[in-house]
Amino acid sequence: MIDTLVIRDLHVSVEGKPILRGVNLEMKRGETHALMGPNGSGKSTLGLAIMGHPNYEVTNGTIELNGENLVEMSPDQRARAGVFLAFQRPVAIPGVKLADFLRHATTNVRRPDRKEGEELIPMREFRKELKGNMEQLQMDVEFARRYVNDGFSGGEMKRAEILQLAMLQPKFAILDETDSGLDADAVRLASESIAEIGREKMGLLIITHHDKLLVHNPPEFTHVMLGGRLVETGGIELANELHNEGYERIRKAYPDADAENQAMLEKEVTQPVG
Amino acid sequence: MATDITQAAPDQVGEINKYDFRTVTEGVFKAEKGISAKIVAQISEMKGEPGWMRDFRLKSFEIFESKPMPKWGGALDLNFQDIYYYLKPADHQGKTWDDVPAEIKETFEKLGIPEAERKFLSGVKAQFESEVVYGSLQEDLGKQGVLFTDTDTAVKEHPDLLREYFGKIIPPNDNKFAALNSAVWSGGSFIYIPKGVKIEFPLQAYFRINAENMGQFERTLIIVDEGAEVHYVEGCTAPMYSTESLHSAVVEVVCKKGSRCRYTTIQNWANNIYNLVTKRAMAYQDATMEWVDGNLGSRLTMKYPAVYMMEPGARGEILSIAFSGAKQHQDAGAKLVHCAPNTTGQIISKSISKNGGRSSYRGLVRVEKGATNTKCNVVCDALILDPESRSDTYPYIEVAEQDVSIGHEASVSRIGEEQMFYLTSRGLTEAEASTMIVNGFIEPLVKELPMEYAVEMNRLIQLQMEGSVG
Numbered sequence: 254m255i256d257t258l259v260i261r262d263l264h265v266s267v268e269g270k271p272i273l274r275g276v277n278l279e280m281k282r283g284e285t286h287a288l289m290g291p292n293g294s295g296k297s298t299l300g301l302a303i304m305g306h307p308n309y310e311v312t313n314g315t316i317e318l319n320g321e322n323l324v325e326m327s328p329d330q331r332a333r334a335g336v337f338l339a340f341q342r343p344v345a346i347p348g349v350k351l352a353d354f355l356r357h358a359t360t361n362v363r364r365p366d367r368k369e370g371e372e373l374i375p376m377r378e379f380r381k382e383l384k385g386n387m388e389q390l391q392m393d394v395e396f397a398r399r400y401v402n403d404g405f406s407g408g409e410m411k412r413a414e415i416l417q418l419a420m421l422q423p424k425f426a427i428l429d430e431t432d433s434g435l436d437a438d439a440v441r442l443a444s445e446s447i448a449e450i451g452r453e454k455m456g457l458l459i460i461t462h463h464d465k466l467l468v469h470n471p472p473e474f475t476h477v478m479l480g481g482r483l484v485e486t487g488g489i490e491l492a493n494e495l496h497n498e499g500y501e502r503i504r505k506a507y508p509d510a511d512a513e514n515q516a517m518l519e520k521e522v523t524q525p526v527g
Numbered sequence: 528m529a530t531d532i533t534q535a536a537p538d539q540v541g542e543i544n545k546y547d548f549r550t551v552t553e554g555v556f557k558a559e560k561g562i563s564a565k566i567v568a569q570i571s572e573m574k575g576e577p578g579w580m581r582d583f584r585l586k587s588f589e590i591f592e593s594k595p596m597p598k599w600g601g602a603l604d605l606n607f608q609d610i611y612y613y614l615k616p617a618d619h620q621g622k623t624w625d626d627v628p629a630e631i632k633e634t635f636e637k638l639g640i641p642e643a644e645r646k647f648l649s650g651v652k653a654q655f656e657s658e659v660v661y662g663s664l665q666e667d668l669g670k671q672g673v674l675f676t677d678t679d680t681a682v683k684e685h686p687d688l689l690r691e692y693f694g695k696i697i698p699p700n701d702n703k704f705a706a707l708n709s710a711v712w713s714g715g716s717f718i719y720i721p722k723g724v725k726i727e728f729p730l731q732a733y734f735r736i737n738a739e740n741m742g743q744f745e746r747t748l749i750i751v752d753e754g755a756e757v758h759y760v761e762g763c764t765a766p767m768y769s770t771e772s773l774h775s776a777v778v779e780v781v782c783k784k785g786s787r788c789r790y791t792t793i794q795n796w797a798n799n800i801y802n803l804v805t806k807r808a809m810a811y812q813d814a815t816m817e818w819v820d821g822n823l824g825s826r827l828t829m830k831y832p833a834v835y836m837m838e839p840g841a842r843g844e845i846l847s848i849a850f851s852g853a854k855q856h857q858d859a860g861a862k863l864v865h866c867a868p869n870t871t872g873q874i875i876s877k878s879i880s881k882n883g884g885r886s887s888y889r890g891l892v893r894v895e896k897g898a899t900n901t902k903c904n905v906v907c908d909a910l911i912l913d914p915e916s917r918s919d920t921y922p923y924i925e926v927a928e929q930d931v932s933i934g935h936e937a938s939v940s941r942i943g944e945e946q947m948f949y950l951t952s953r954g955l956t957e958a959e960a961s962t963m964i965v966n967g968f969i970e971p972l973v974k975e976l977p978m979e980y981a982v983e984m985n986r987l988i989q990l991q992m993e994g995s996v997g
Contacts, residue, residue, distance in 0.1 A: 304952045307944065332954035344945040348967025354950070357963070361954035369959060369993075400967065417953060 256282040256319055256335070256424045258303075258456060263314035265295075265302045272298045272517065274481040275314070280456045282424050285470050287492045288460045290478035291500050293518035296460045297341055299478070300427040304338040305331050318425070332358075333365035335424030339414040339431050341460075345403040351413060352383060352397035355420055362421050386419040390446050407434030415446050425456040432466040444469035467492055477503055480513030546764040546795060550634045550737050554656065556615040560740070561608040564588055567710050570613045574713075579690075580682055587699035587709030594703040600889070601827040601856040605801055610742040610773055612711045614656040620677065621661045631655050638764065640733050647979055649728040650675045654745060655735050657713040668726060674719040675730055678746045681717035688719060693748055696779035697807050704803045708744045708777040715745030715776065720755040720786075729758040729791070729977065734774075736765035736800070742773040749779070751786040751814075760980065763794035764824075771826065773801045780808035782816045784838075789817040793980060795987050796824035798855060806832040807862075813840035819975060820847040822859050823987050831889060833862035836870035836898075843872045846972050848984075850991050851884030851916070860889035860921075865898040865931075872903040877969050880909070880916035881991070887919040888937075896927040904934040910968045911941050912961065962992040 258280045265273040272295050280286055290296050302309045303316055305328040316323040323331050346354070360373045373379075387394055390412055402410055411431050418426055428447065432440045448469045451457055459466055467489070475491040476483045479500075484507045485491065495503070504511040556573060558566055567588045571581040596603055621627035624641050635641065635653050644651045650664035652675070659677035668675075674685060681689045699709035716732045736743045751757055765772060774796065782788050788808065796802055802825040808816040818832035834843025849857035863872035878886035888907045909918035920937050942964050950960035966973075966985055973981045 304948075306948050327957070328948060328951040329954050329956050329960075332952055338952055340949065344943065344949045346946055346950065346964060346967055348970030349963050354953070354955075354963065357955060357959065358950075358953040361956075361959075369956060400970075421953065 254319075256456070257317075258336075258425045259315075259317045260303075261315050261317070263299075263302065263316065264312045265298055266310050266312050267298070267308055271312070272309075272481050273302065274513070276478075276481070276483055278476065278483060280425060280458065282456045283453060284474065285452060285457045285459065285472045287467055287472035287475045288458055288478060289462070289475060289492060289495050291504075291514060294478040294514050295481040295517070296478050297429055298481075300338050300429045300458070300460060303331075303336060303427060304328055329361070332421070332423075333362055337418055337421055337423035337426040339411075339418055339426065339428045341429040341433070343402045343410050343414060345405075346401040347403050349401050350398055351401050352380075354401050355383065355397075355417060358417070359420050362423075383420065386416055389449070390416055390419070391442060392416065408436070408439045411435055411443060412439075415443055415450070419446070419450045423455060425458070426451060427458045427460065428466075429460045430462070431459075432461055437465075440465045441469075479503060479507055480510035480517070482510055484510050546638070547767045547797065548637065549766045550630050552616060552628065552630050552737070554614050554616045554738075555618050556613075557611060558613040560611055562588075562610070562612055562711065566612055570711055570713065573613070573615065574679055576682060577686070583694065583699075584710050584712075587706050590699050591703060591706035591710055594700075594706060596703060597829075600829045600858045601887075603801065603827065605771065605773065609770075610740055611738065612742050612744070613713060614738060614741060615658050616655045617658065617660050620659055620680075622663070624661060627653075627661050631660055634735060634737070635661070635733065638733065638735070638762075640731075643731065643979065647728055647977070648731050649726050650730045652677060652716050652732040653735070654714045654732065654743075656737060656741055656743065659714045664730075668724075671724050672719075672721040673724060673726065674717065676717050678715040678717045678748060679713065681748070685717070685719070688750070689717065689748065692750060692779060692781055694779075696781065696809055697777050697805050702805060704775045705777055705805045708746060708775050708805070711742070712744045712746035712777065714743075715747040715778075716749070716759070717747070718749040718757065718759065720751045720757045722752045723754045724752075725756040726758070729760045731760045731762070734761065734763040736772055736774065739768045740770055740772060742775065745776045747776065747778040749788060749790070750781045751783060751788045753783045754785045755783075756787040758789045758791065758977075760791045760793070763792075763796060765797045765800055767797040768799050771799050771801060774804070774825075775801075776804045776806075778804070778806040780806075780816060782808060782810040782814035782841075784812040785814060787815045789819065790832075791819040791821075791976065791980065793821040793984060793987070794823065794825075796828075798824060798826055798852075800825045802828040802830065804828075804830045806830065807835065808833065808843070809835045809837050810841040810843055812838035815842040815844070817844040818846070818861070819972070820845070820859065821984055821987075822847065822849040822857050823991060825855065825857070827856045827858065829858045831860045831862050831891070833864065834872065835864045836866055836872065838867045839869045841867060841870045843870075845874045845876075846975060847874075847876045848969050848972050849876075849878040849886045850988065851878070851880045851886045852991055853882040853884060856885045856887070858887045858889055860887075860891075862891045863893070863903060864891075865894045865901040865903065868897065868899045868901065870898060870901045872901070874903075874905040874907070875972065876905075876907040877972060878907075878909045878918060879912065879965055879968065880918050881912040883913075883915040885917040885919075887921060889921040891923040891925070892933060893925045894928050894931050894933070899928055899930045901928070902932045905936070907937045908968070909937075909939045910965065911939065912965075958992065962989055965992060
């Protein structure tokens with residue numbers, strides 16, 4: 254059986270304000286989906302809601318992984334079930350070494366039934382795997398000793414997110430602008446790494462403004478979000494169109510969604526909701 | 528004497544706390560409950576002390592009685608007449624663990640002391656209630672003239688050396704609890720490191736309160752002679768009782784010219800212990816004194832390790848970690864007194880408050896007249912884990928000179944929702960995530976500890992986070 258992630262009529266509010274207004278999306282493991290849309294359309298909100306951010310309240314709808322509703326689960330249970338979110342802006346955890354954190358996370362995700370306090374995966378085995386992945390990402394092994402995202406450059410943060418993706422090997426991964434803040438070489442490296450790590454094995458939902466990431470990870474499906482809804486779905490040609498010509502056609506075709514998008518964008522000036 | 532070490536006290540069933548077990552032992556002598564001149568004299572007599580020490584005790588008792596309870600710090604609901612001031616657990620001190628009464632030996636085995644001794648220590652003292660029941664020192668250190676005895680033995684065997692400093696760094700009239708300790712003190716370590724001797728591995732003392740309503744009043748004096756170096760570590764625990772016990776130690780340290788002393792405390796008292804300790808060091812020319820102070824557990828801790836920098840080039844560093852859980856108040860801090868030019872001080876304090884616990888940083892930096900070109904930096908960070916908990920900062924700075932550089936930074940933070948979400952989204956449970964954030968918060972201090980103690984410290988924090996102690 255192929256793993257599936259099915260989102261039905263998803264409504265999400267932040268502090269009582271509706272952001273997503275009925276999102277429907279179906280993904281199979283092994284597929285690559287691009288999620289595009291203008292600023293403030295709710296792309297990041299979808300990612301955070303799938304992962305279970307406590308401030309993103311699901312007011313209606315379901316997110317099912319192989320028939321199990323993720324909405325009922327805590328973020329760590331979702332991670333153990335095989336969902337991963339690469340953050341657009343990962344937060345710093347001072348004093349916590351990347352390697353220590355990742356060993357703990359990797360153990361929990363690989364042994365979903367592990368009780369707190371039980372043994373972690375053996376250090377030697379973990380180090381070997383970590384080192385292999387870091388070499389592939391052209392990361393200095395010393396990097397694993399640094400504190401999680403603490404003082405990282407934009408590029409380092411994104412690479413650390415990809416490293417975690419490689420170690421945790423989820424069934425489904427949402428990559429929220431993993432290409433932003435990177436220079437051309439870094440984007441190429443990140444894109445190639447993601448293709449190598451995930452393309453065949455995972456279901457990828459790639460949130461992006463650009464097409465660079467998509468060149469190495471050509472999507473089977475492209476979804477356009479506007480005003481908290483997926484208004485159009487197509488193939489790779491839709492991604493190319495949006496990249497070359499922008500959202501004018503979409504905005505004109507869906508005036509109601511466009512109006513809602515504008516309204517949310519105005520709120521976003523004071524209250525960033527992503 | 529019967530041995531009945533129960534895994535956990537009845538009120539803690541289902542929770543794991545390896546420190547919370549009671550050893551059933553009668554001891555060989557227990558003074559009557561309460562304190563009086565008669566009890567003070569009786570303690571001195573039991574110990575067969577010389578007249579000068581007996582007089583010192585009785586004089587100190589008068590000072591204790593004349594001083595009011597401190598009005599600042601935390602709530603002191605102490606009934607001095609409801610405490611046992613002296614309990615002798617064994618009739619002699621063991622030189623090997625086999626010499627120690629079986630049930631007491633078993634206690635220290637459960638606490639991992641003999642194992643640590645075999646692995647990485649230069650010498651050990653183990654105190655049970657009022658007396659040191661076991662002592663060891665590596666043979667080659669003894670041959671180099673290193674002294675590491677309990678303080679009672681030092682009164683008899685090294686009276687001249689002891690009297691030069693005993694009660695001089697912290698006189699009985701310093702504060703009410705220093706006076707109390709001076710009157711009823713028992714046990715503690717006496718250490719002398721001769722000129723130029725550098726001890727590679729730590730000397731460790733372990734203080735265990737076992738009986739209910741017991742007061743423990745150890746007295747420690749460390750003399751580090753010119754150019755010598757030592758690292759002394761103390762650990763402290765007690766089982767949980769429903770009534771209060773008192774731990775009130777006095778620790779005096781002398782660092783002579785060019786010497787270096789690090790004094791590390793990792794205490795994990797039960798929640799019924801009042802922990803009121805006076806610790807002070809005098810650092811002379813180019814000497815370095817470091818206090819590393821880990822305060823976990825206790826009902827109320829009031830402790831402010833001090834370094835007086837007496838001569839040019841002296842250096843004082845104080846690193847402290849305090850963790851307050853439910854019904855606990857850690858009023859901890861530091862004191863640096865610059866008495867001479869070109870002296871350098873540093874205070875780094877980190878506190879964590881959880882489940883309604885309260886942590887206070889109380890610190891003094893004083894620059895005396897004439898102490899020019901001194902530098903001092905104070906950093907105190909507080910982490911509050913929930914809205915019920917509390918953190919306060921009371922920094923005092925007194926400067927009588929112009930040419931000085933003093934920095935003070937303080938921060939209070941709450942565990943961020945974004946940090947929790949980030950860690951849990953990668954598969955860590957909420958409990959694991961908050962423990963990781965707390966361990967990260969204290970990591971800058973823990974990495975200063977030798978590996979074995981760093982592991983212990985992290986484990987203790989984890990126990991606190993699991994709520995098994997709180």
